[in-house]
Structure formats: structure tokens, C-alpha cells
Amino acid sequence: MARQPHPQNQHDMSHGSDEPGELEREQQYLDRLYARVDELREEVAADLDRALTQRGASSRDLVEREARVDRLTERATALDHAESGLCFGRLDLDDGQVRYIGRTGLRSPAPQRRPMLLDWRAPGARPFYVATPADNHGVMRRRHLRTQRRRVTGVEDELLDLESAEITTLQGEGALMAALAERRTGRMRDIAMTLQAEQDEIVRANGEGVLVVQGGPGTGKTAVALHRAAYLLYARPEIGRQGVLVVGPSPTFLDYIEQVLPSLGETQVVLQTPDRLYPSVVPGLREADEVMRLKGEAVMAELLTRAVADRQRIVDIEFSFDGDRFTLPRQALWSAAQQAHRVSPAHNVARRTFRAQVLRALAMEVVGAGVRLLQEVEQGFEEELARFDTSRNLDEVPAAVEVAGTEVDGVAAAEEVAYIERELMADPDVAQAMEDLWPKLTPERLLEDLFAEPERLDRVAGGLLDADERRLLARDRGTGWSVADVPLLDEAAELLGVDEAEDRARAAVVARERARFARQVLHANDLLTEEMDEEALEAADLLSGEALAERNVAGDHRSFAERAAADRTWTYGHVVVDEAQELSAMAWRALFRRCPAGSMTVVGDVHQGSGPTAAATWELALQPHTPAPVRLRELTVGFRTPSEVMEAAAPVLRALDPDASVPTSVRSTGEAPVRIGTPATELDRAVADRVERLRGRGAVAVVAAAPRAAALREQLTGQAGGTDLQADVVVLSPREAKGLEFDAVVVVEPGEILDSPRGLGELYVAMTRTTGTLTVVHSAEVPEVLAHLSPA
Numbered sequence: 001m002a003r004q005p006h007p008q009n010q011h012d013m014s015h016g017s018d019e020p021g022e023l024e025r026e027q028q029y030l031d032r033l034y035a036r037v038d039e040l041r042e043e044v045a046a047d048l049d050r051a052l053t054q055r056g057a058s059s060r061d062l063v064e065r066e067a068r069v070d071r072l073t074e075r076a077t078a079l080d081h082a083e084s085g086l087c088f089g090r091l092d093l094d095d096g097q098v099r100y101i102g103r104t105g106l107r108s109p110a111p112q113r114r115p116m117l118l119d120w121r122a123p124g125a126r127p128f129y130v131a132t133p134a135d136n137h138g139v140m141r142r143r144h145l146r147t148q149r150r151r152v153t154g155v156e157d158e159l160l161d162l163e164s165a166e167i168t169t170l171q172g173e174g175a176l177m178a179a180l181a182e183r184r185t186g187r188m189r190d191i192a193m194t195l196q197a198e199q200d201e202i203v204r205a206n207g208e209g210v211l212v213v214q215g216g217p218g219t220g221k222t223a224v225a226l227h228r229a230a231y232l233l234y235a236r237p238e239i240g241r242q243g244v245l246v247v248g249p250s251p252t253f254l255d256y257i258e259q260v261l262p263s264l265g266e267t268q269v270v271l272q273t274p275d276r277l278y279p280s281v282v283p284g285l286r287e288a289d290e291v292m293r294l295k296g297e298a299v300m301a302e303l304l305t306r307a308v309a310d311r312q313r314i315v316d317i318e319f320s321f322d323g324d325r326f327t328l329p330r331q332a333l334w335s336a337a338q339q340a341h342r343v344s345p346a347h348n349v350a351r352r353t354f355r356a357q358v359l360r361a362l363a364m365e366v367v368g369a370g371v372r373l374l375q376e377v378e379q380g381f382e383e384e385l386a387r388f389d390t391s392r393n394l395d396e397v398p399a400a401v402e403v404a405g406t407e408v409d410g411v412a413a414a415e416e417v418a419y420i421e422r423e424l425m426a427d428p429d430v431a432q433a434m435e436d437l438w439p440k441l442t443p444e445r446l447l448e449d450l451f452a453e454p455e456r457l458d459r460v461a462g463g464l465l466d467a468d469e470r471r472l473l474a475r476d477r478g479t480g481w482s483v484a485d486v487p488l489l490d491e492a493a494e495l496l497g498v499d500e501a502e503d504r505a506r507a508a509v510v511a512r513e514r515a516r517f518a519r520q521v522l523h524a525n526d527l528l529t530e531e532m533d534e535e536a537l538e539a540a541d542l543l544s545g546e547a548l549a550e551r552n553v554a555g556d557h558r559s560f561a562e563r564a565a566a567d568r569t570w571t572y573g574h575v576v577v578d579e580a581q582e583l584s585a586m587a588w589r590a591l592f593r594r595c596p597a598g599s600m601t602v603v604g605d606v607h608q609g610s611g612p613t614a615a616a617t618w619e620l621a622l623q624p625h626t627p628a629p630v631r632l633r634e635l636t637v638g639f640r641t642p643s644e645v646m647e648a649a650a651p652v653l654r655a656l657d658p659d660a661s662v663p664t665s666v667r668s669t670g671e672a673p674v675r676i677g678t679p680a681t682e683l684d685r686a687v688a689d690r691v692e693r694l695r696g697r698g699a700v701a702v703v704a705a706a707p708r709a710a711a712l713r714e715q716l717t718g719q720a721g722g723t724d725l726q727a728d729v730v731v732l733s734p735r736e737a738k739g740l741e742f743d744a745v746v747v748v749e750p751g752e753i754l755d756s757p758r759g760l761g762e763l764y765v766a767m768t769r770t771t772g773t774l775t776v777v778h779s780a781e782v783p784e785v786l787a788h789l790s791p792a
């Protein structure tokens, strides 16, 4: 690490040391860092060029080249993302050593390769986040550097010795307050510069098992979870190879957070809402809360297991062969099913074995009949012979014996059995019977049949669901899919499995066809390039038709995120779940399947639960899905919501849970929330007036119960749907507002919000979205939990 002279003048190093000498010195160092970044960028670009034009003879060369290109592209992206806010901190250690902290690690050129900048996630950077005057981790001074583009605009120092330091629980208070006071832009920013000690501890906690981060609104749960993902991607390369899945409550929320991980240099990340976990279905059907609640319960897993078993029929089979009638007794099917289940518990995979076994049993039934016939004939032949012996009349040998007598004694030849099997399968009645016994099923068909056929549902749900519950599930075919169906489809997909042998055979045909097409394309391109530029590289030298086809088919042109998101069976190295209190037991089952190692960061607030499947406690929600104990961490400091607003929201929280504690806000604005009472006919105008007055104070959100929000959205923004978080004014329902934040919030008609089944939680969410002002506009009587607000 760069060594600098021990700071001589302690006076210069006090809080807010923006004096020119210091700024100048830091600017010089920053210039060196950026010069190094530019140099590295050029090196990476040159390497990338070389890799892209490298000719490879074998497919192995091509694979290696692709891997190299991926690595270099990743490095180039990380350097690009580090451009803004490259270096934000400096530590002066007791021993005179100086460490600079930033978004990425940098070393001087070889052969020295001395550290110039420490990645914020490196162990050596940790004191930047956790050192305090009482436990300074060897740090004498912590400095936060404020920068704009490549210019240092300010430095903020903390001396970490007990005599001279102000005792504060916050690290880098000045820089933190400056970050919190910035206007909201509709995009969450990273907080690598101002991460606090209790947050840092969570970020760096080991990645084993499930870590739950519970905390009130604005305590930094989302920010911390994303930084933890960045930390794990850095510290555990194996997680990077599989990627991280981040699950958030709505597309709007995902838009809000999507820049955070890339700004920390991490791209191996997939962002998804829980309703997109089953990629081939886009749910559009709205269902009643009670239906959603039931579909979210763990009992549905048992229901689906039974629904699959119900599709595997064990009955006697009657069939004909060569004009003769046969019956295969059910015992044969039972033993075929046993064998099939031994091969795989998944229905579609086991199906292949079941069919083979049953077909063999059918054929053997035919063979057996032949053998019995033969024995009868032989028996008759013996008797005839005996008679013949007595009569000595050679002309009386029976014709039938001549034919049957050529067969293998009691055992059929393999070819013969195969022939009978082929004949049987060619018989449409037999083929249909086989299909009915153990049909090939898609998850969609399994669920549609179950919900649309009352008799089937009664049969399957007996002892599991009562008649009312069955009625809730009943639904016609073709009505579409709801959000609550998604985990059920995913569960069904797991129970059914995919017959890969069959898929591979089909894929091989498609691949051959694509390779043929790709060869034609390559050929056509070569002709073109020859005409245009003799020097041009021929595509065919670089890629075979198969490789090109594979790139197209396997989607090499898709990003990691696109490939992973489209693949239901992709398993991730780590999963982050935000607003996790909303997830049902069935949704948790689907998520744990995405991460068999069970490495998860689960963040949320049980008091902000608003959906029909919201969890009462974390233990209840999570423990059934993981053998390891669920670790719980709590965040208690509120960074978003000013103390005045938290005080105003406290009665709502206490009505939800009298024992809950309100987060301690780090800021106050001196501006108490107000309420505006108005006649019903004037309500819309009052909202519009208020919004108008708030214009110019940053991002404004109007939050109302869903139907009112839809009407207000049109009136205030002229838009019927969709939410552009970067607009000056955004209109949202409380559920849509989850996880978001704005400079000013107007809550409209709180009584309507309270009318929903989880109304208190929703009102609490709505009120705590603001970083500044809160206004409540109402025409109906103000609810008791808000009666304490002063009229405007």
C-alpha cells in the first residue's frame, strides 16, 4: 500500500478538512489512480482485441478463447463501473501506513505490483467501516473523500483517538449525512462509502445458510443485502460462477435497485420478481386473497404430490393381439410402477421405465399364451402319439403340431418379444391405454386438470382440504395463471421432471438442422468478405458451423442474467430475497430449489407485511425449508425517514404490534407531518394542489389504495399504467411503494388503505417512504392512528 509521510499537522486533519493543501494532495493521488485505470483499460482492450481475433484450430481453443473473452469483458466492465467514485476513503494507520479504499482493487504495474487502491471488500479495508475511537483497529485517522467525476471536492476526517474524537456511533457522519441529504433520483445508490459498522458486520457475515436481516423501514436492509451479495461475489469465486439471484417485490422495485450491483462492479446477477420464477408463464389472472392464501400454504405441496400419483393408474388391462383377447392383471402394473419409481421419483422420467416394463409385460402375456397353447398342443401330441403307437397309422399325425413344434421350448426369442412389442405399440388402442395409464404431463396440464375436474380434485384433496377450500381452487381451463399459481407450477415441474433422453433426441435433430443452416451462413459470409476485403478474417477460420450454431442455440449472445433467468432449473450460488415477509410457504419452496446449498440473505420487516401470504415470524416462514438454524440480525438505525415522520408513524406500528420498537432516525428535518382535511368533492384538487406545492422539492410520491391510485395516476401524470420512477411525480398503491423512497410523500385517504386486510402494514409502508416531508390528505374522518397529526 502506498506509504505517505505521517501526518504532521493534526490540526489540518480535523473534521471537514477541505483546505486547499489537503485537497491538492488527494487530487494528486487520485490522478495517479485514474492514470492507472486508464492504463489498465487500454491493456484490457488490447487483450480483448487479441482474444477476439485469435484463430483457433480446435473446439477446445475456441472454448478457451470464449472464456478469456468473458474474463476480459468482465474486467473491462468493472473498470468502467469504477470510474465514478473510484476512490472514496483513506486510512492512516498508527504505524504510518496509508491505505486508500475504493470500488475496485488497483496495483502498480509489474514487477512492483504494489497495492494502490484496496477494494472496499478486502479484509484490509474493513477498519474503514468498523474502527471507532474505543476500538480503532490500528487506525489513527479515517478520511472520506468526496469526488465529482475525477475531481476531489472535499475531505472529511475523523481522528480515532479517545481524547480528540467526538464520540458518535456513526462512522463518517459528515459523509453519511451528505449522502442522506441528496435528492432521490428514482435509482438506488450504492453505500460502499458510508456503510455503518452494524451494516458491515452483516455484509461480511459468512455465506453459509440463511441470514435474515429484520429491520424497520429505511434501516438499510435492501442496501445491506445488495452489498452483501457484492461481498460474497468478491470473496467466494464459486458463488460468482453460479451467480446471485435477487428477488424483489415488483418490477418497479427492481428498476429502482438494478444499478447498485453493477455500480459495485458485479454483473453475475439476476433480478426477478417472485411471479417470474416459472419463466414460461406470465401471470395475469387476479385472484381473491383467500385463494392466494390457500395456494401459498405448504399443504399444496402434498396436494400436488397426490395429483401426480393420481395420474399413475394401476388397473387390469384388456387388450387384443392377432385377434385374441388378453388381460394383463394389475399386479404387473404395480411392479412396473415400483421399478419406475426406483429409477426416478419424477413422473415424466419414471414414465419411460414404466412404459417399457408394461409393454414387456403385455408382450410376455402374448408369449405366455403362445407357450400355454404349445404345451396344450404338445400334450395333445403325446396323447396322439400314444394312440398312434397303438394304431401304427402314420397318416394320422395332426397338422397343428407340425407348425407349433418348431418353437423354442417354453422360452420366446428376444427378437420375437421385440416384434410383439412393436406390433402392440402400433395398435392405437394399446398406445392410448399406455398413455392413459401414465401420461406425459406438463405442469400446466397437471394444474389445469386438477382445478377444472371437480371429481379429480375431490379424489386428490380428500383429507387435505375441506369442501370450501376445494371450491376456492375450482376453476375452468384456459382462465390463465395467477401470481399464486407460479410456485405451484414450479413445484409441479419438479414433481414431473423432464425426460431428458427424449428431449436430447429432439434437441439433436434441431441442433443438426441449425448446424447445417449455420454452415450455409458461414459460407455465404465468406463469399461476401472475399469480395469486400481480401484481408478480412474469414469467419469460417474462427468458428465451425457447429460452434456457431451452438452459440446461437445455447445463447452465448445472451448475457449471464438472460440465460439464468430463462432457465427454471438454474441453481444460484446465493439468493437475496427482499421484502421477504410477503412470501408464501410454496414460494419459499421454489426459492430454496434455486439454491440447493441454502445460502441466502433474506431481508424484510414482518411489520410491513401487506399481502395475503405475509409471514407472521421469520422462524415460521423459513425454518421448515432449511436444516441449518436460521440466523437473525436486526438493524435498528433508520437512515431514510426523518425522526418527525417516524414519530408520526409510531402509533400505526404500535397498533400492529404493541411490542415493536421504532427505528432510531439519524436525521430530523424540523418539519412535522401534517394532515389536510377536505370535502370528498375537493379531494382530488387538494391532492393536486399539494403536489404542486411540493414540486421543486425533489421526487414526489402520492400513495393511495389501489383503485384510487389508478384514478389519481391518470389525473396527476396523464398515464394509465406503468411507473416511471424518474418522473417528478409518481402515483402508487402501498404494495407498489414497497421498498421505494421519495423526497416527499402524500398519503391520500388513509381510511381506504386501512380497509384492506393488512391495512395497518400498508399504511405503515406508505408513511415511511419519505426522506423529507409527509402529508396526509383525507375527506373521510381521519383514522384514530393518525388523529395526532396537526392540520396543515
Ligand SMILES: Nc1ncnc2c1ncn2[C@@H]1O[C@H](COP(=O)(O)OP(=O)(O)OP(=O)(O)O)[C@@H](O)[C@H]1O
Residues within 6 Å of the ligand: 176, 179, 180, 189, 191, 194, 195, 196, 199, 215, 216, 217, 218, 219, 220, 221, 222, 223, 224, 604, 605, 608, 639, 640, 738, 739, 740, 741, 768
Ligand atoms: N450506511 C448508509 N449510508 C448511506 N445511505 C444509507 C446507509 N444505509 C442506508 N442508507 C440509505 O437509506 C435508505 C433506506 O435504505 P433501504 O432502502 O436499504 O432500507 P430498507 O430497510 O430496505 O427500507 P424498507 O424496509 O422501507 O424497504 C436508502 O436511501 C439507503 O441508500
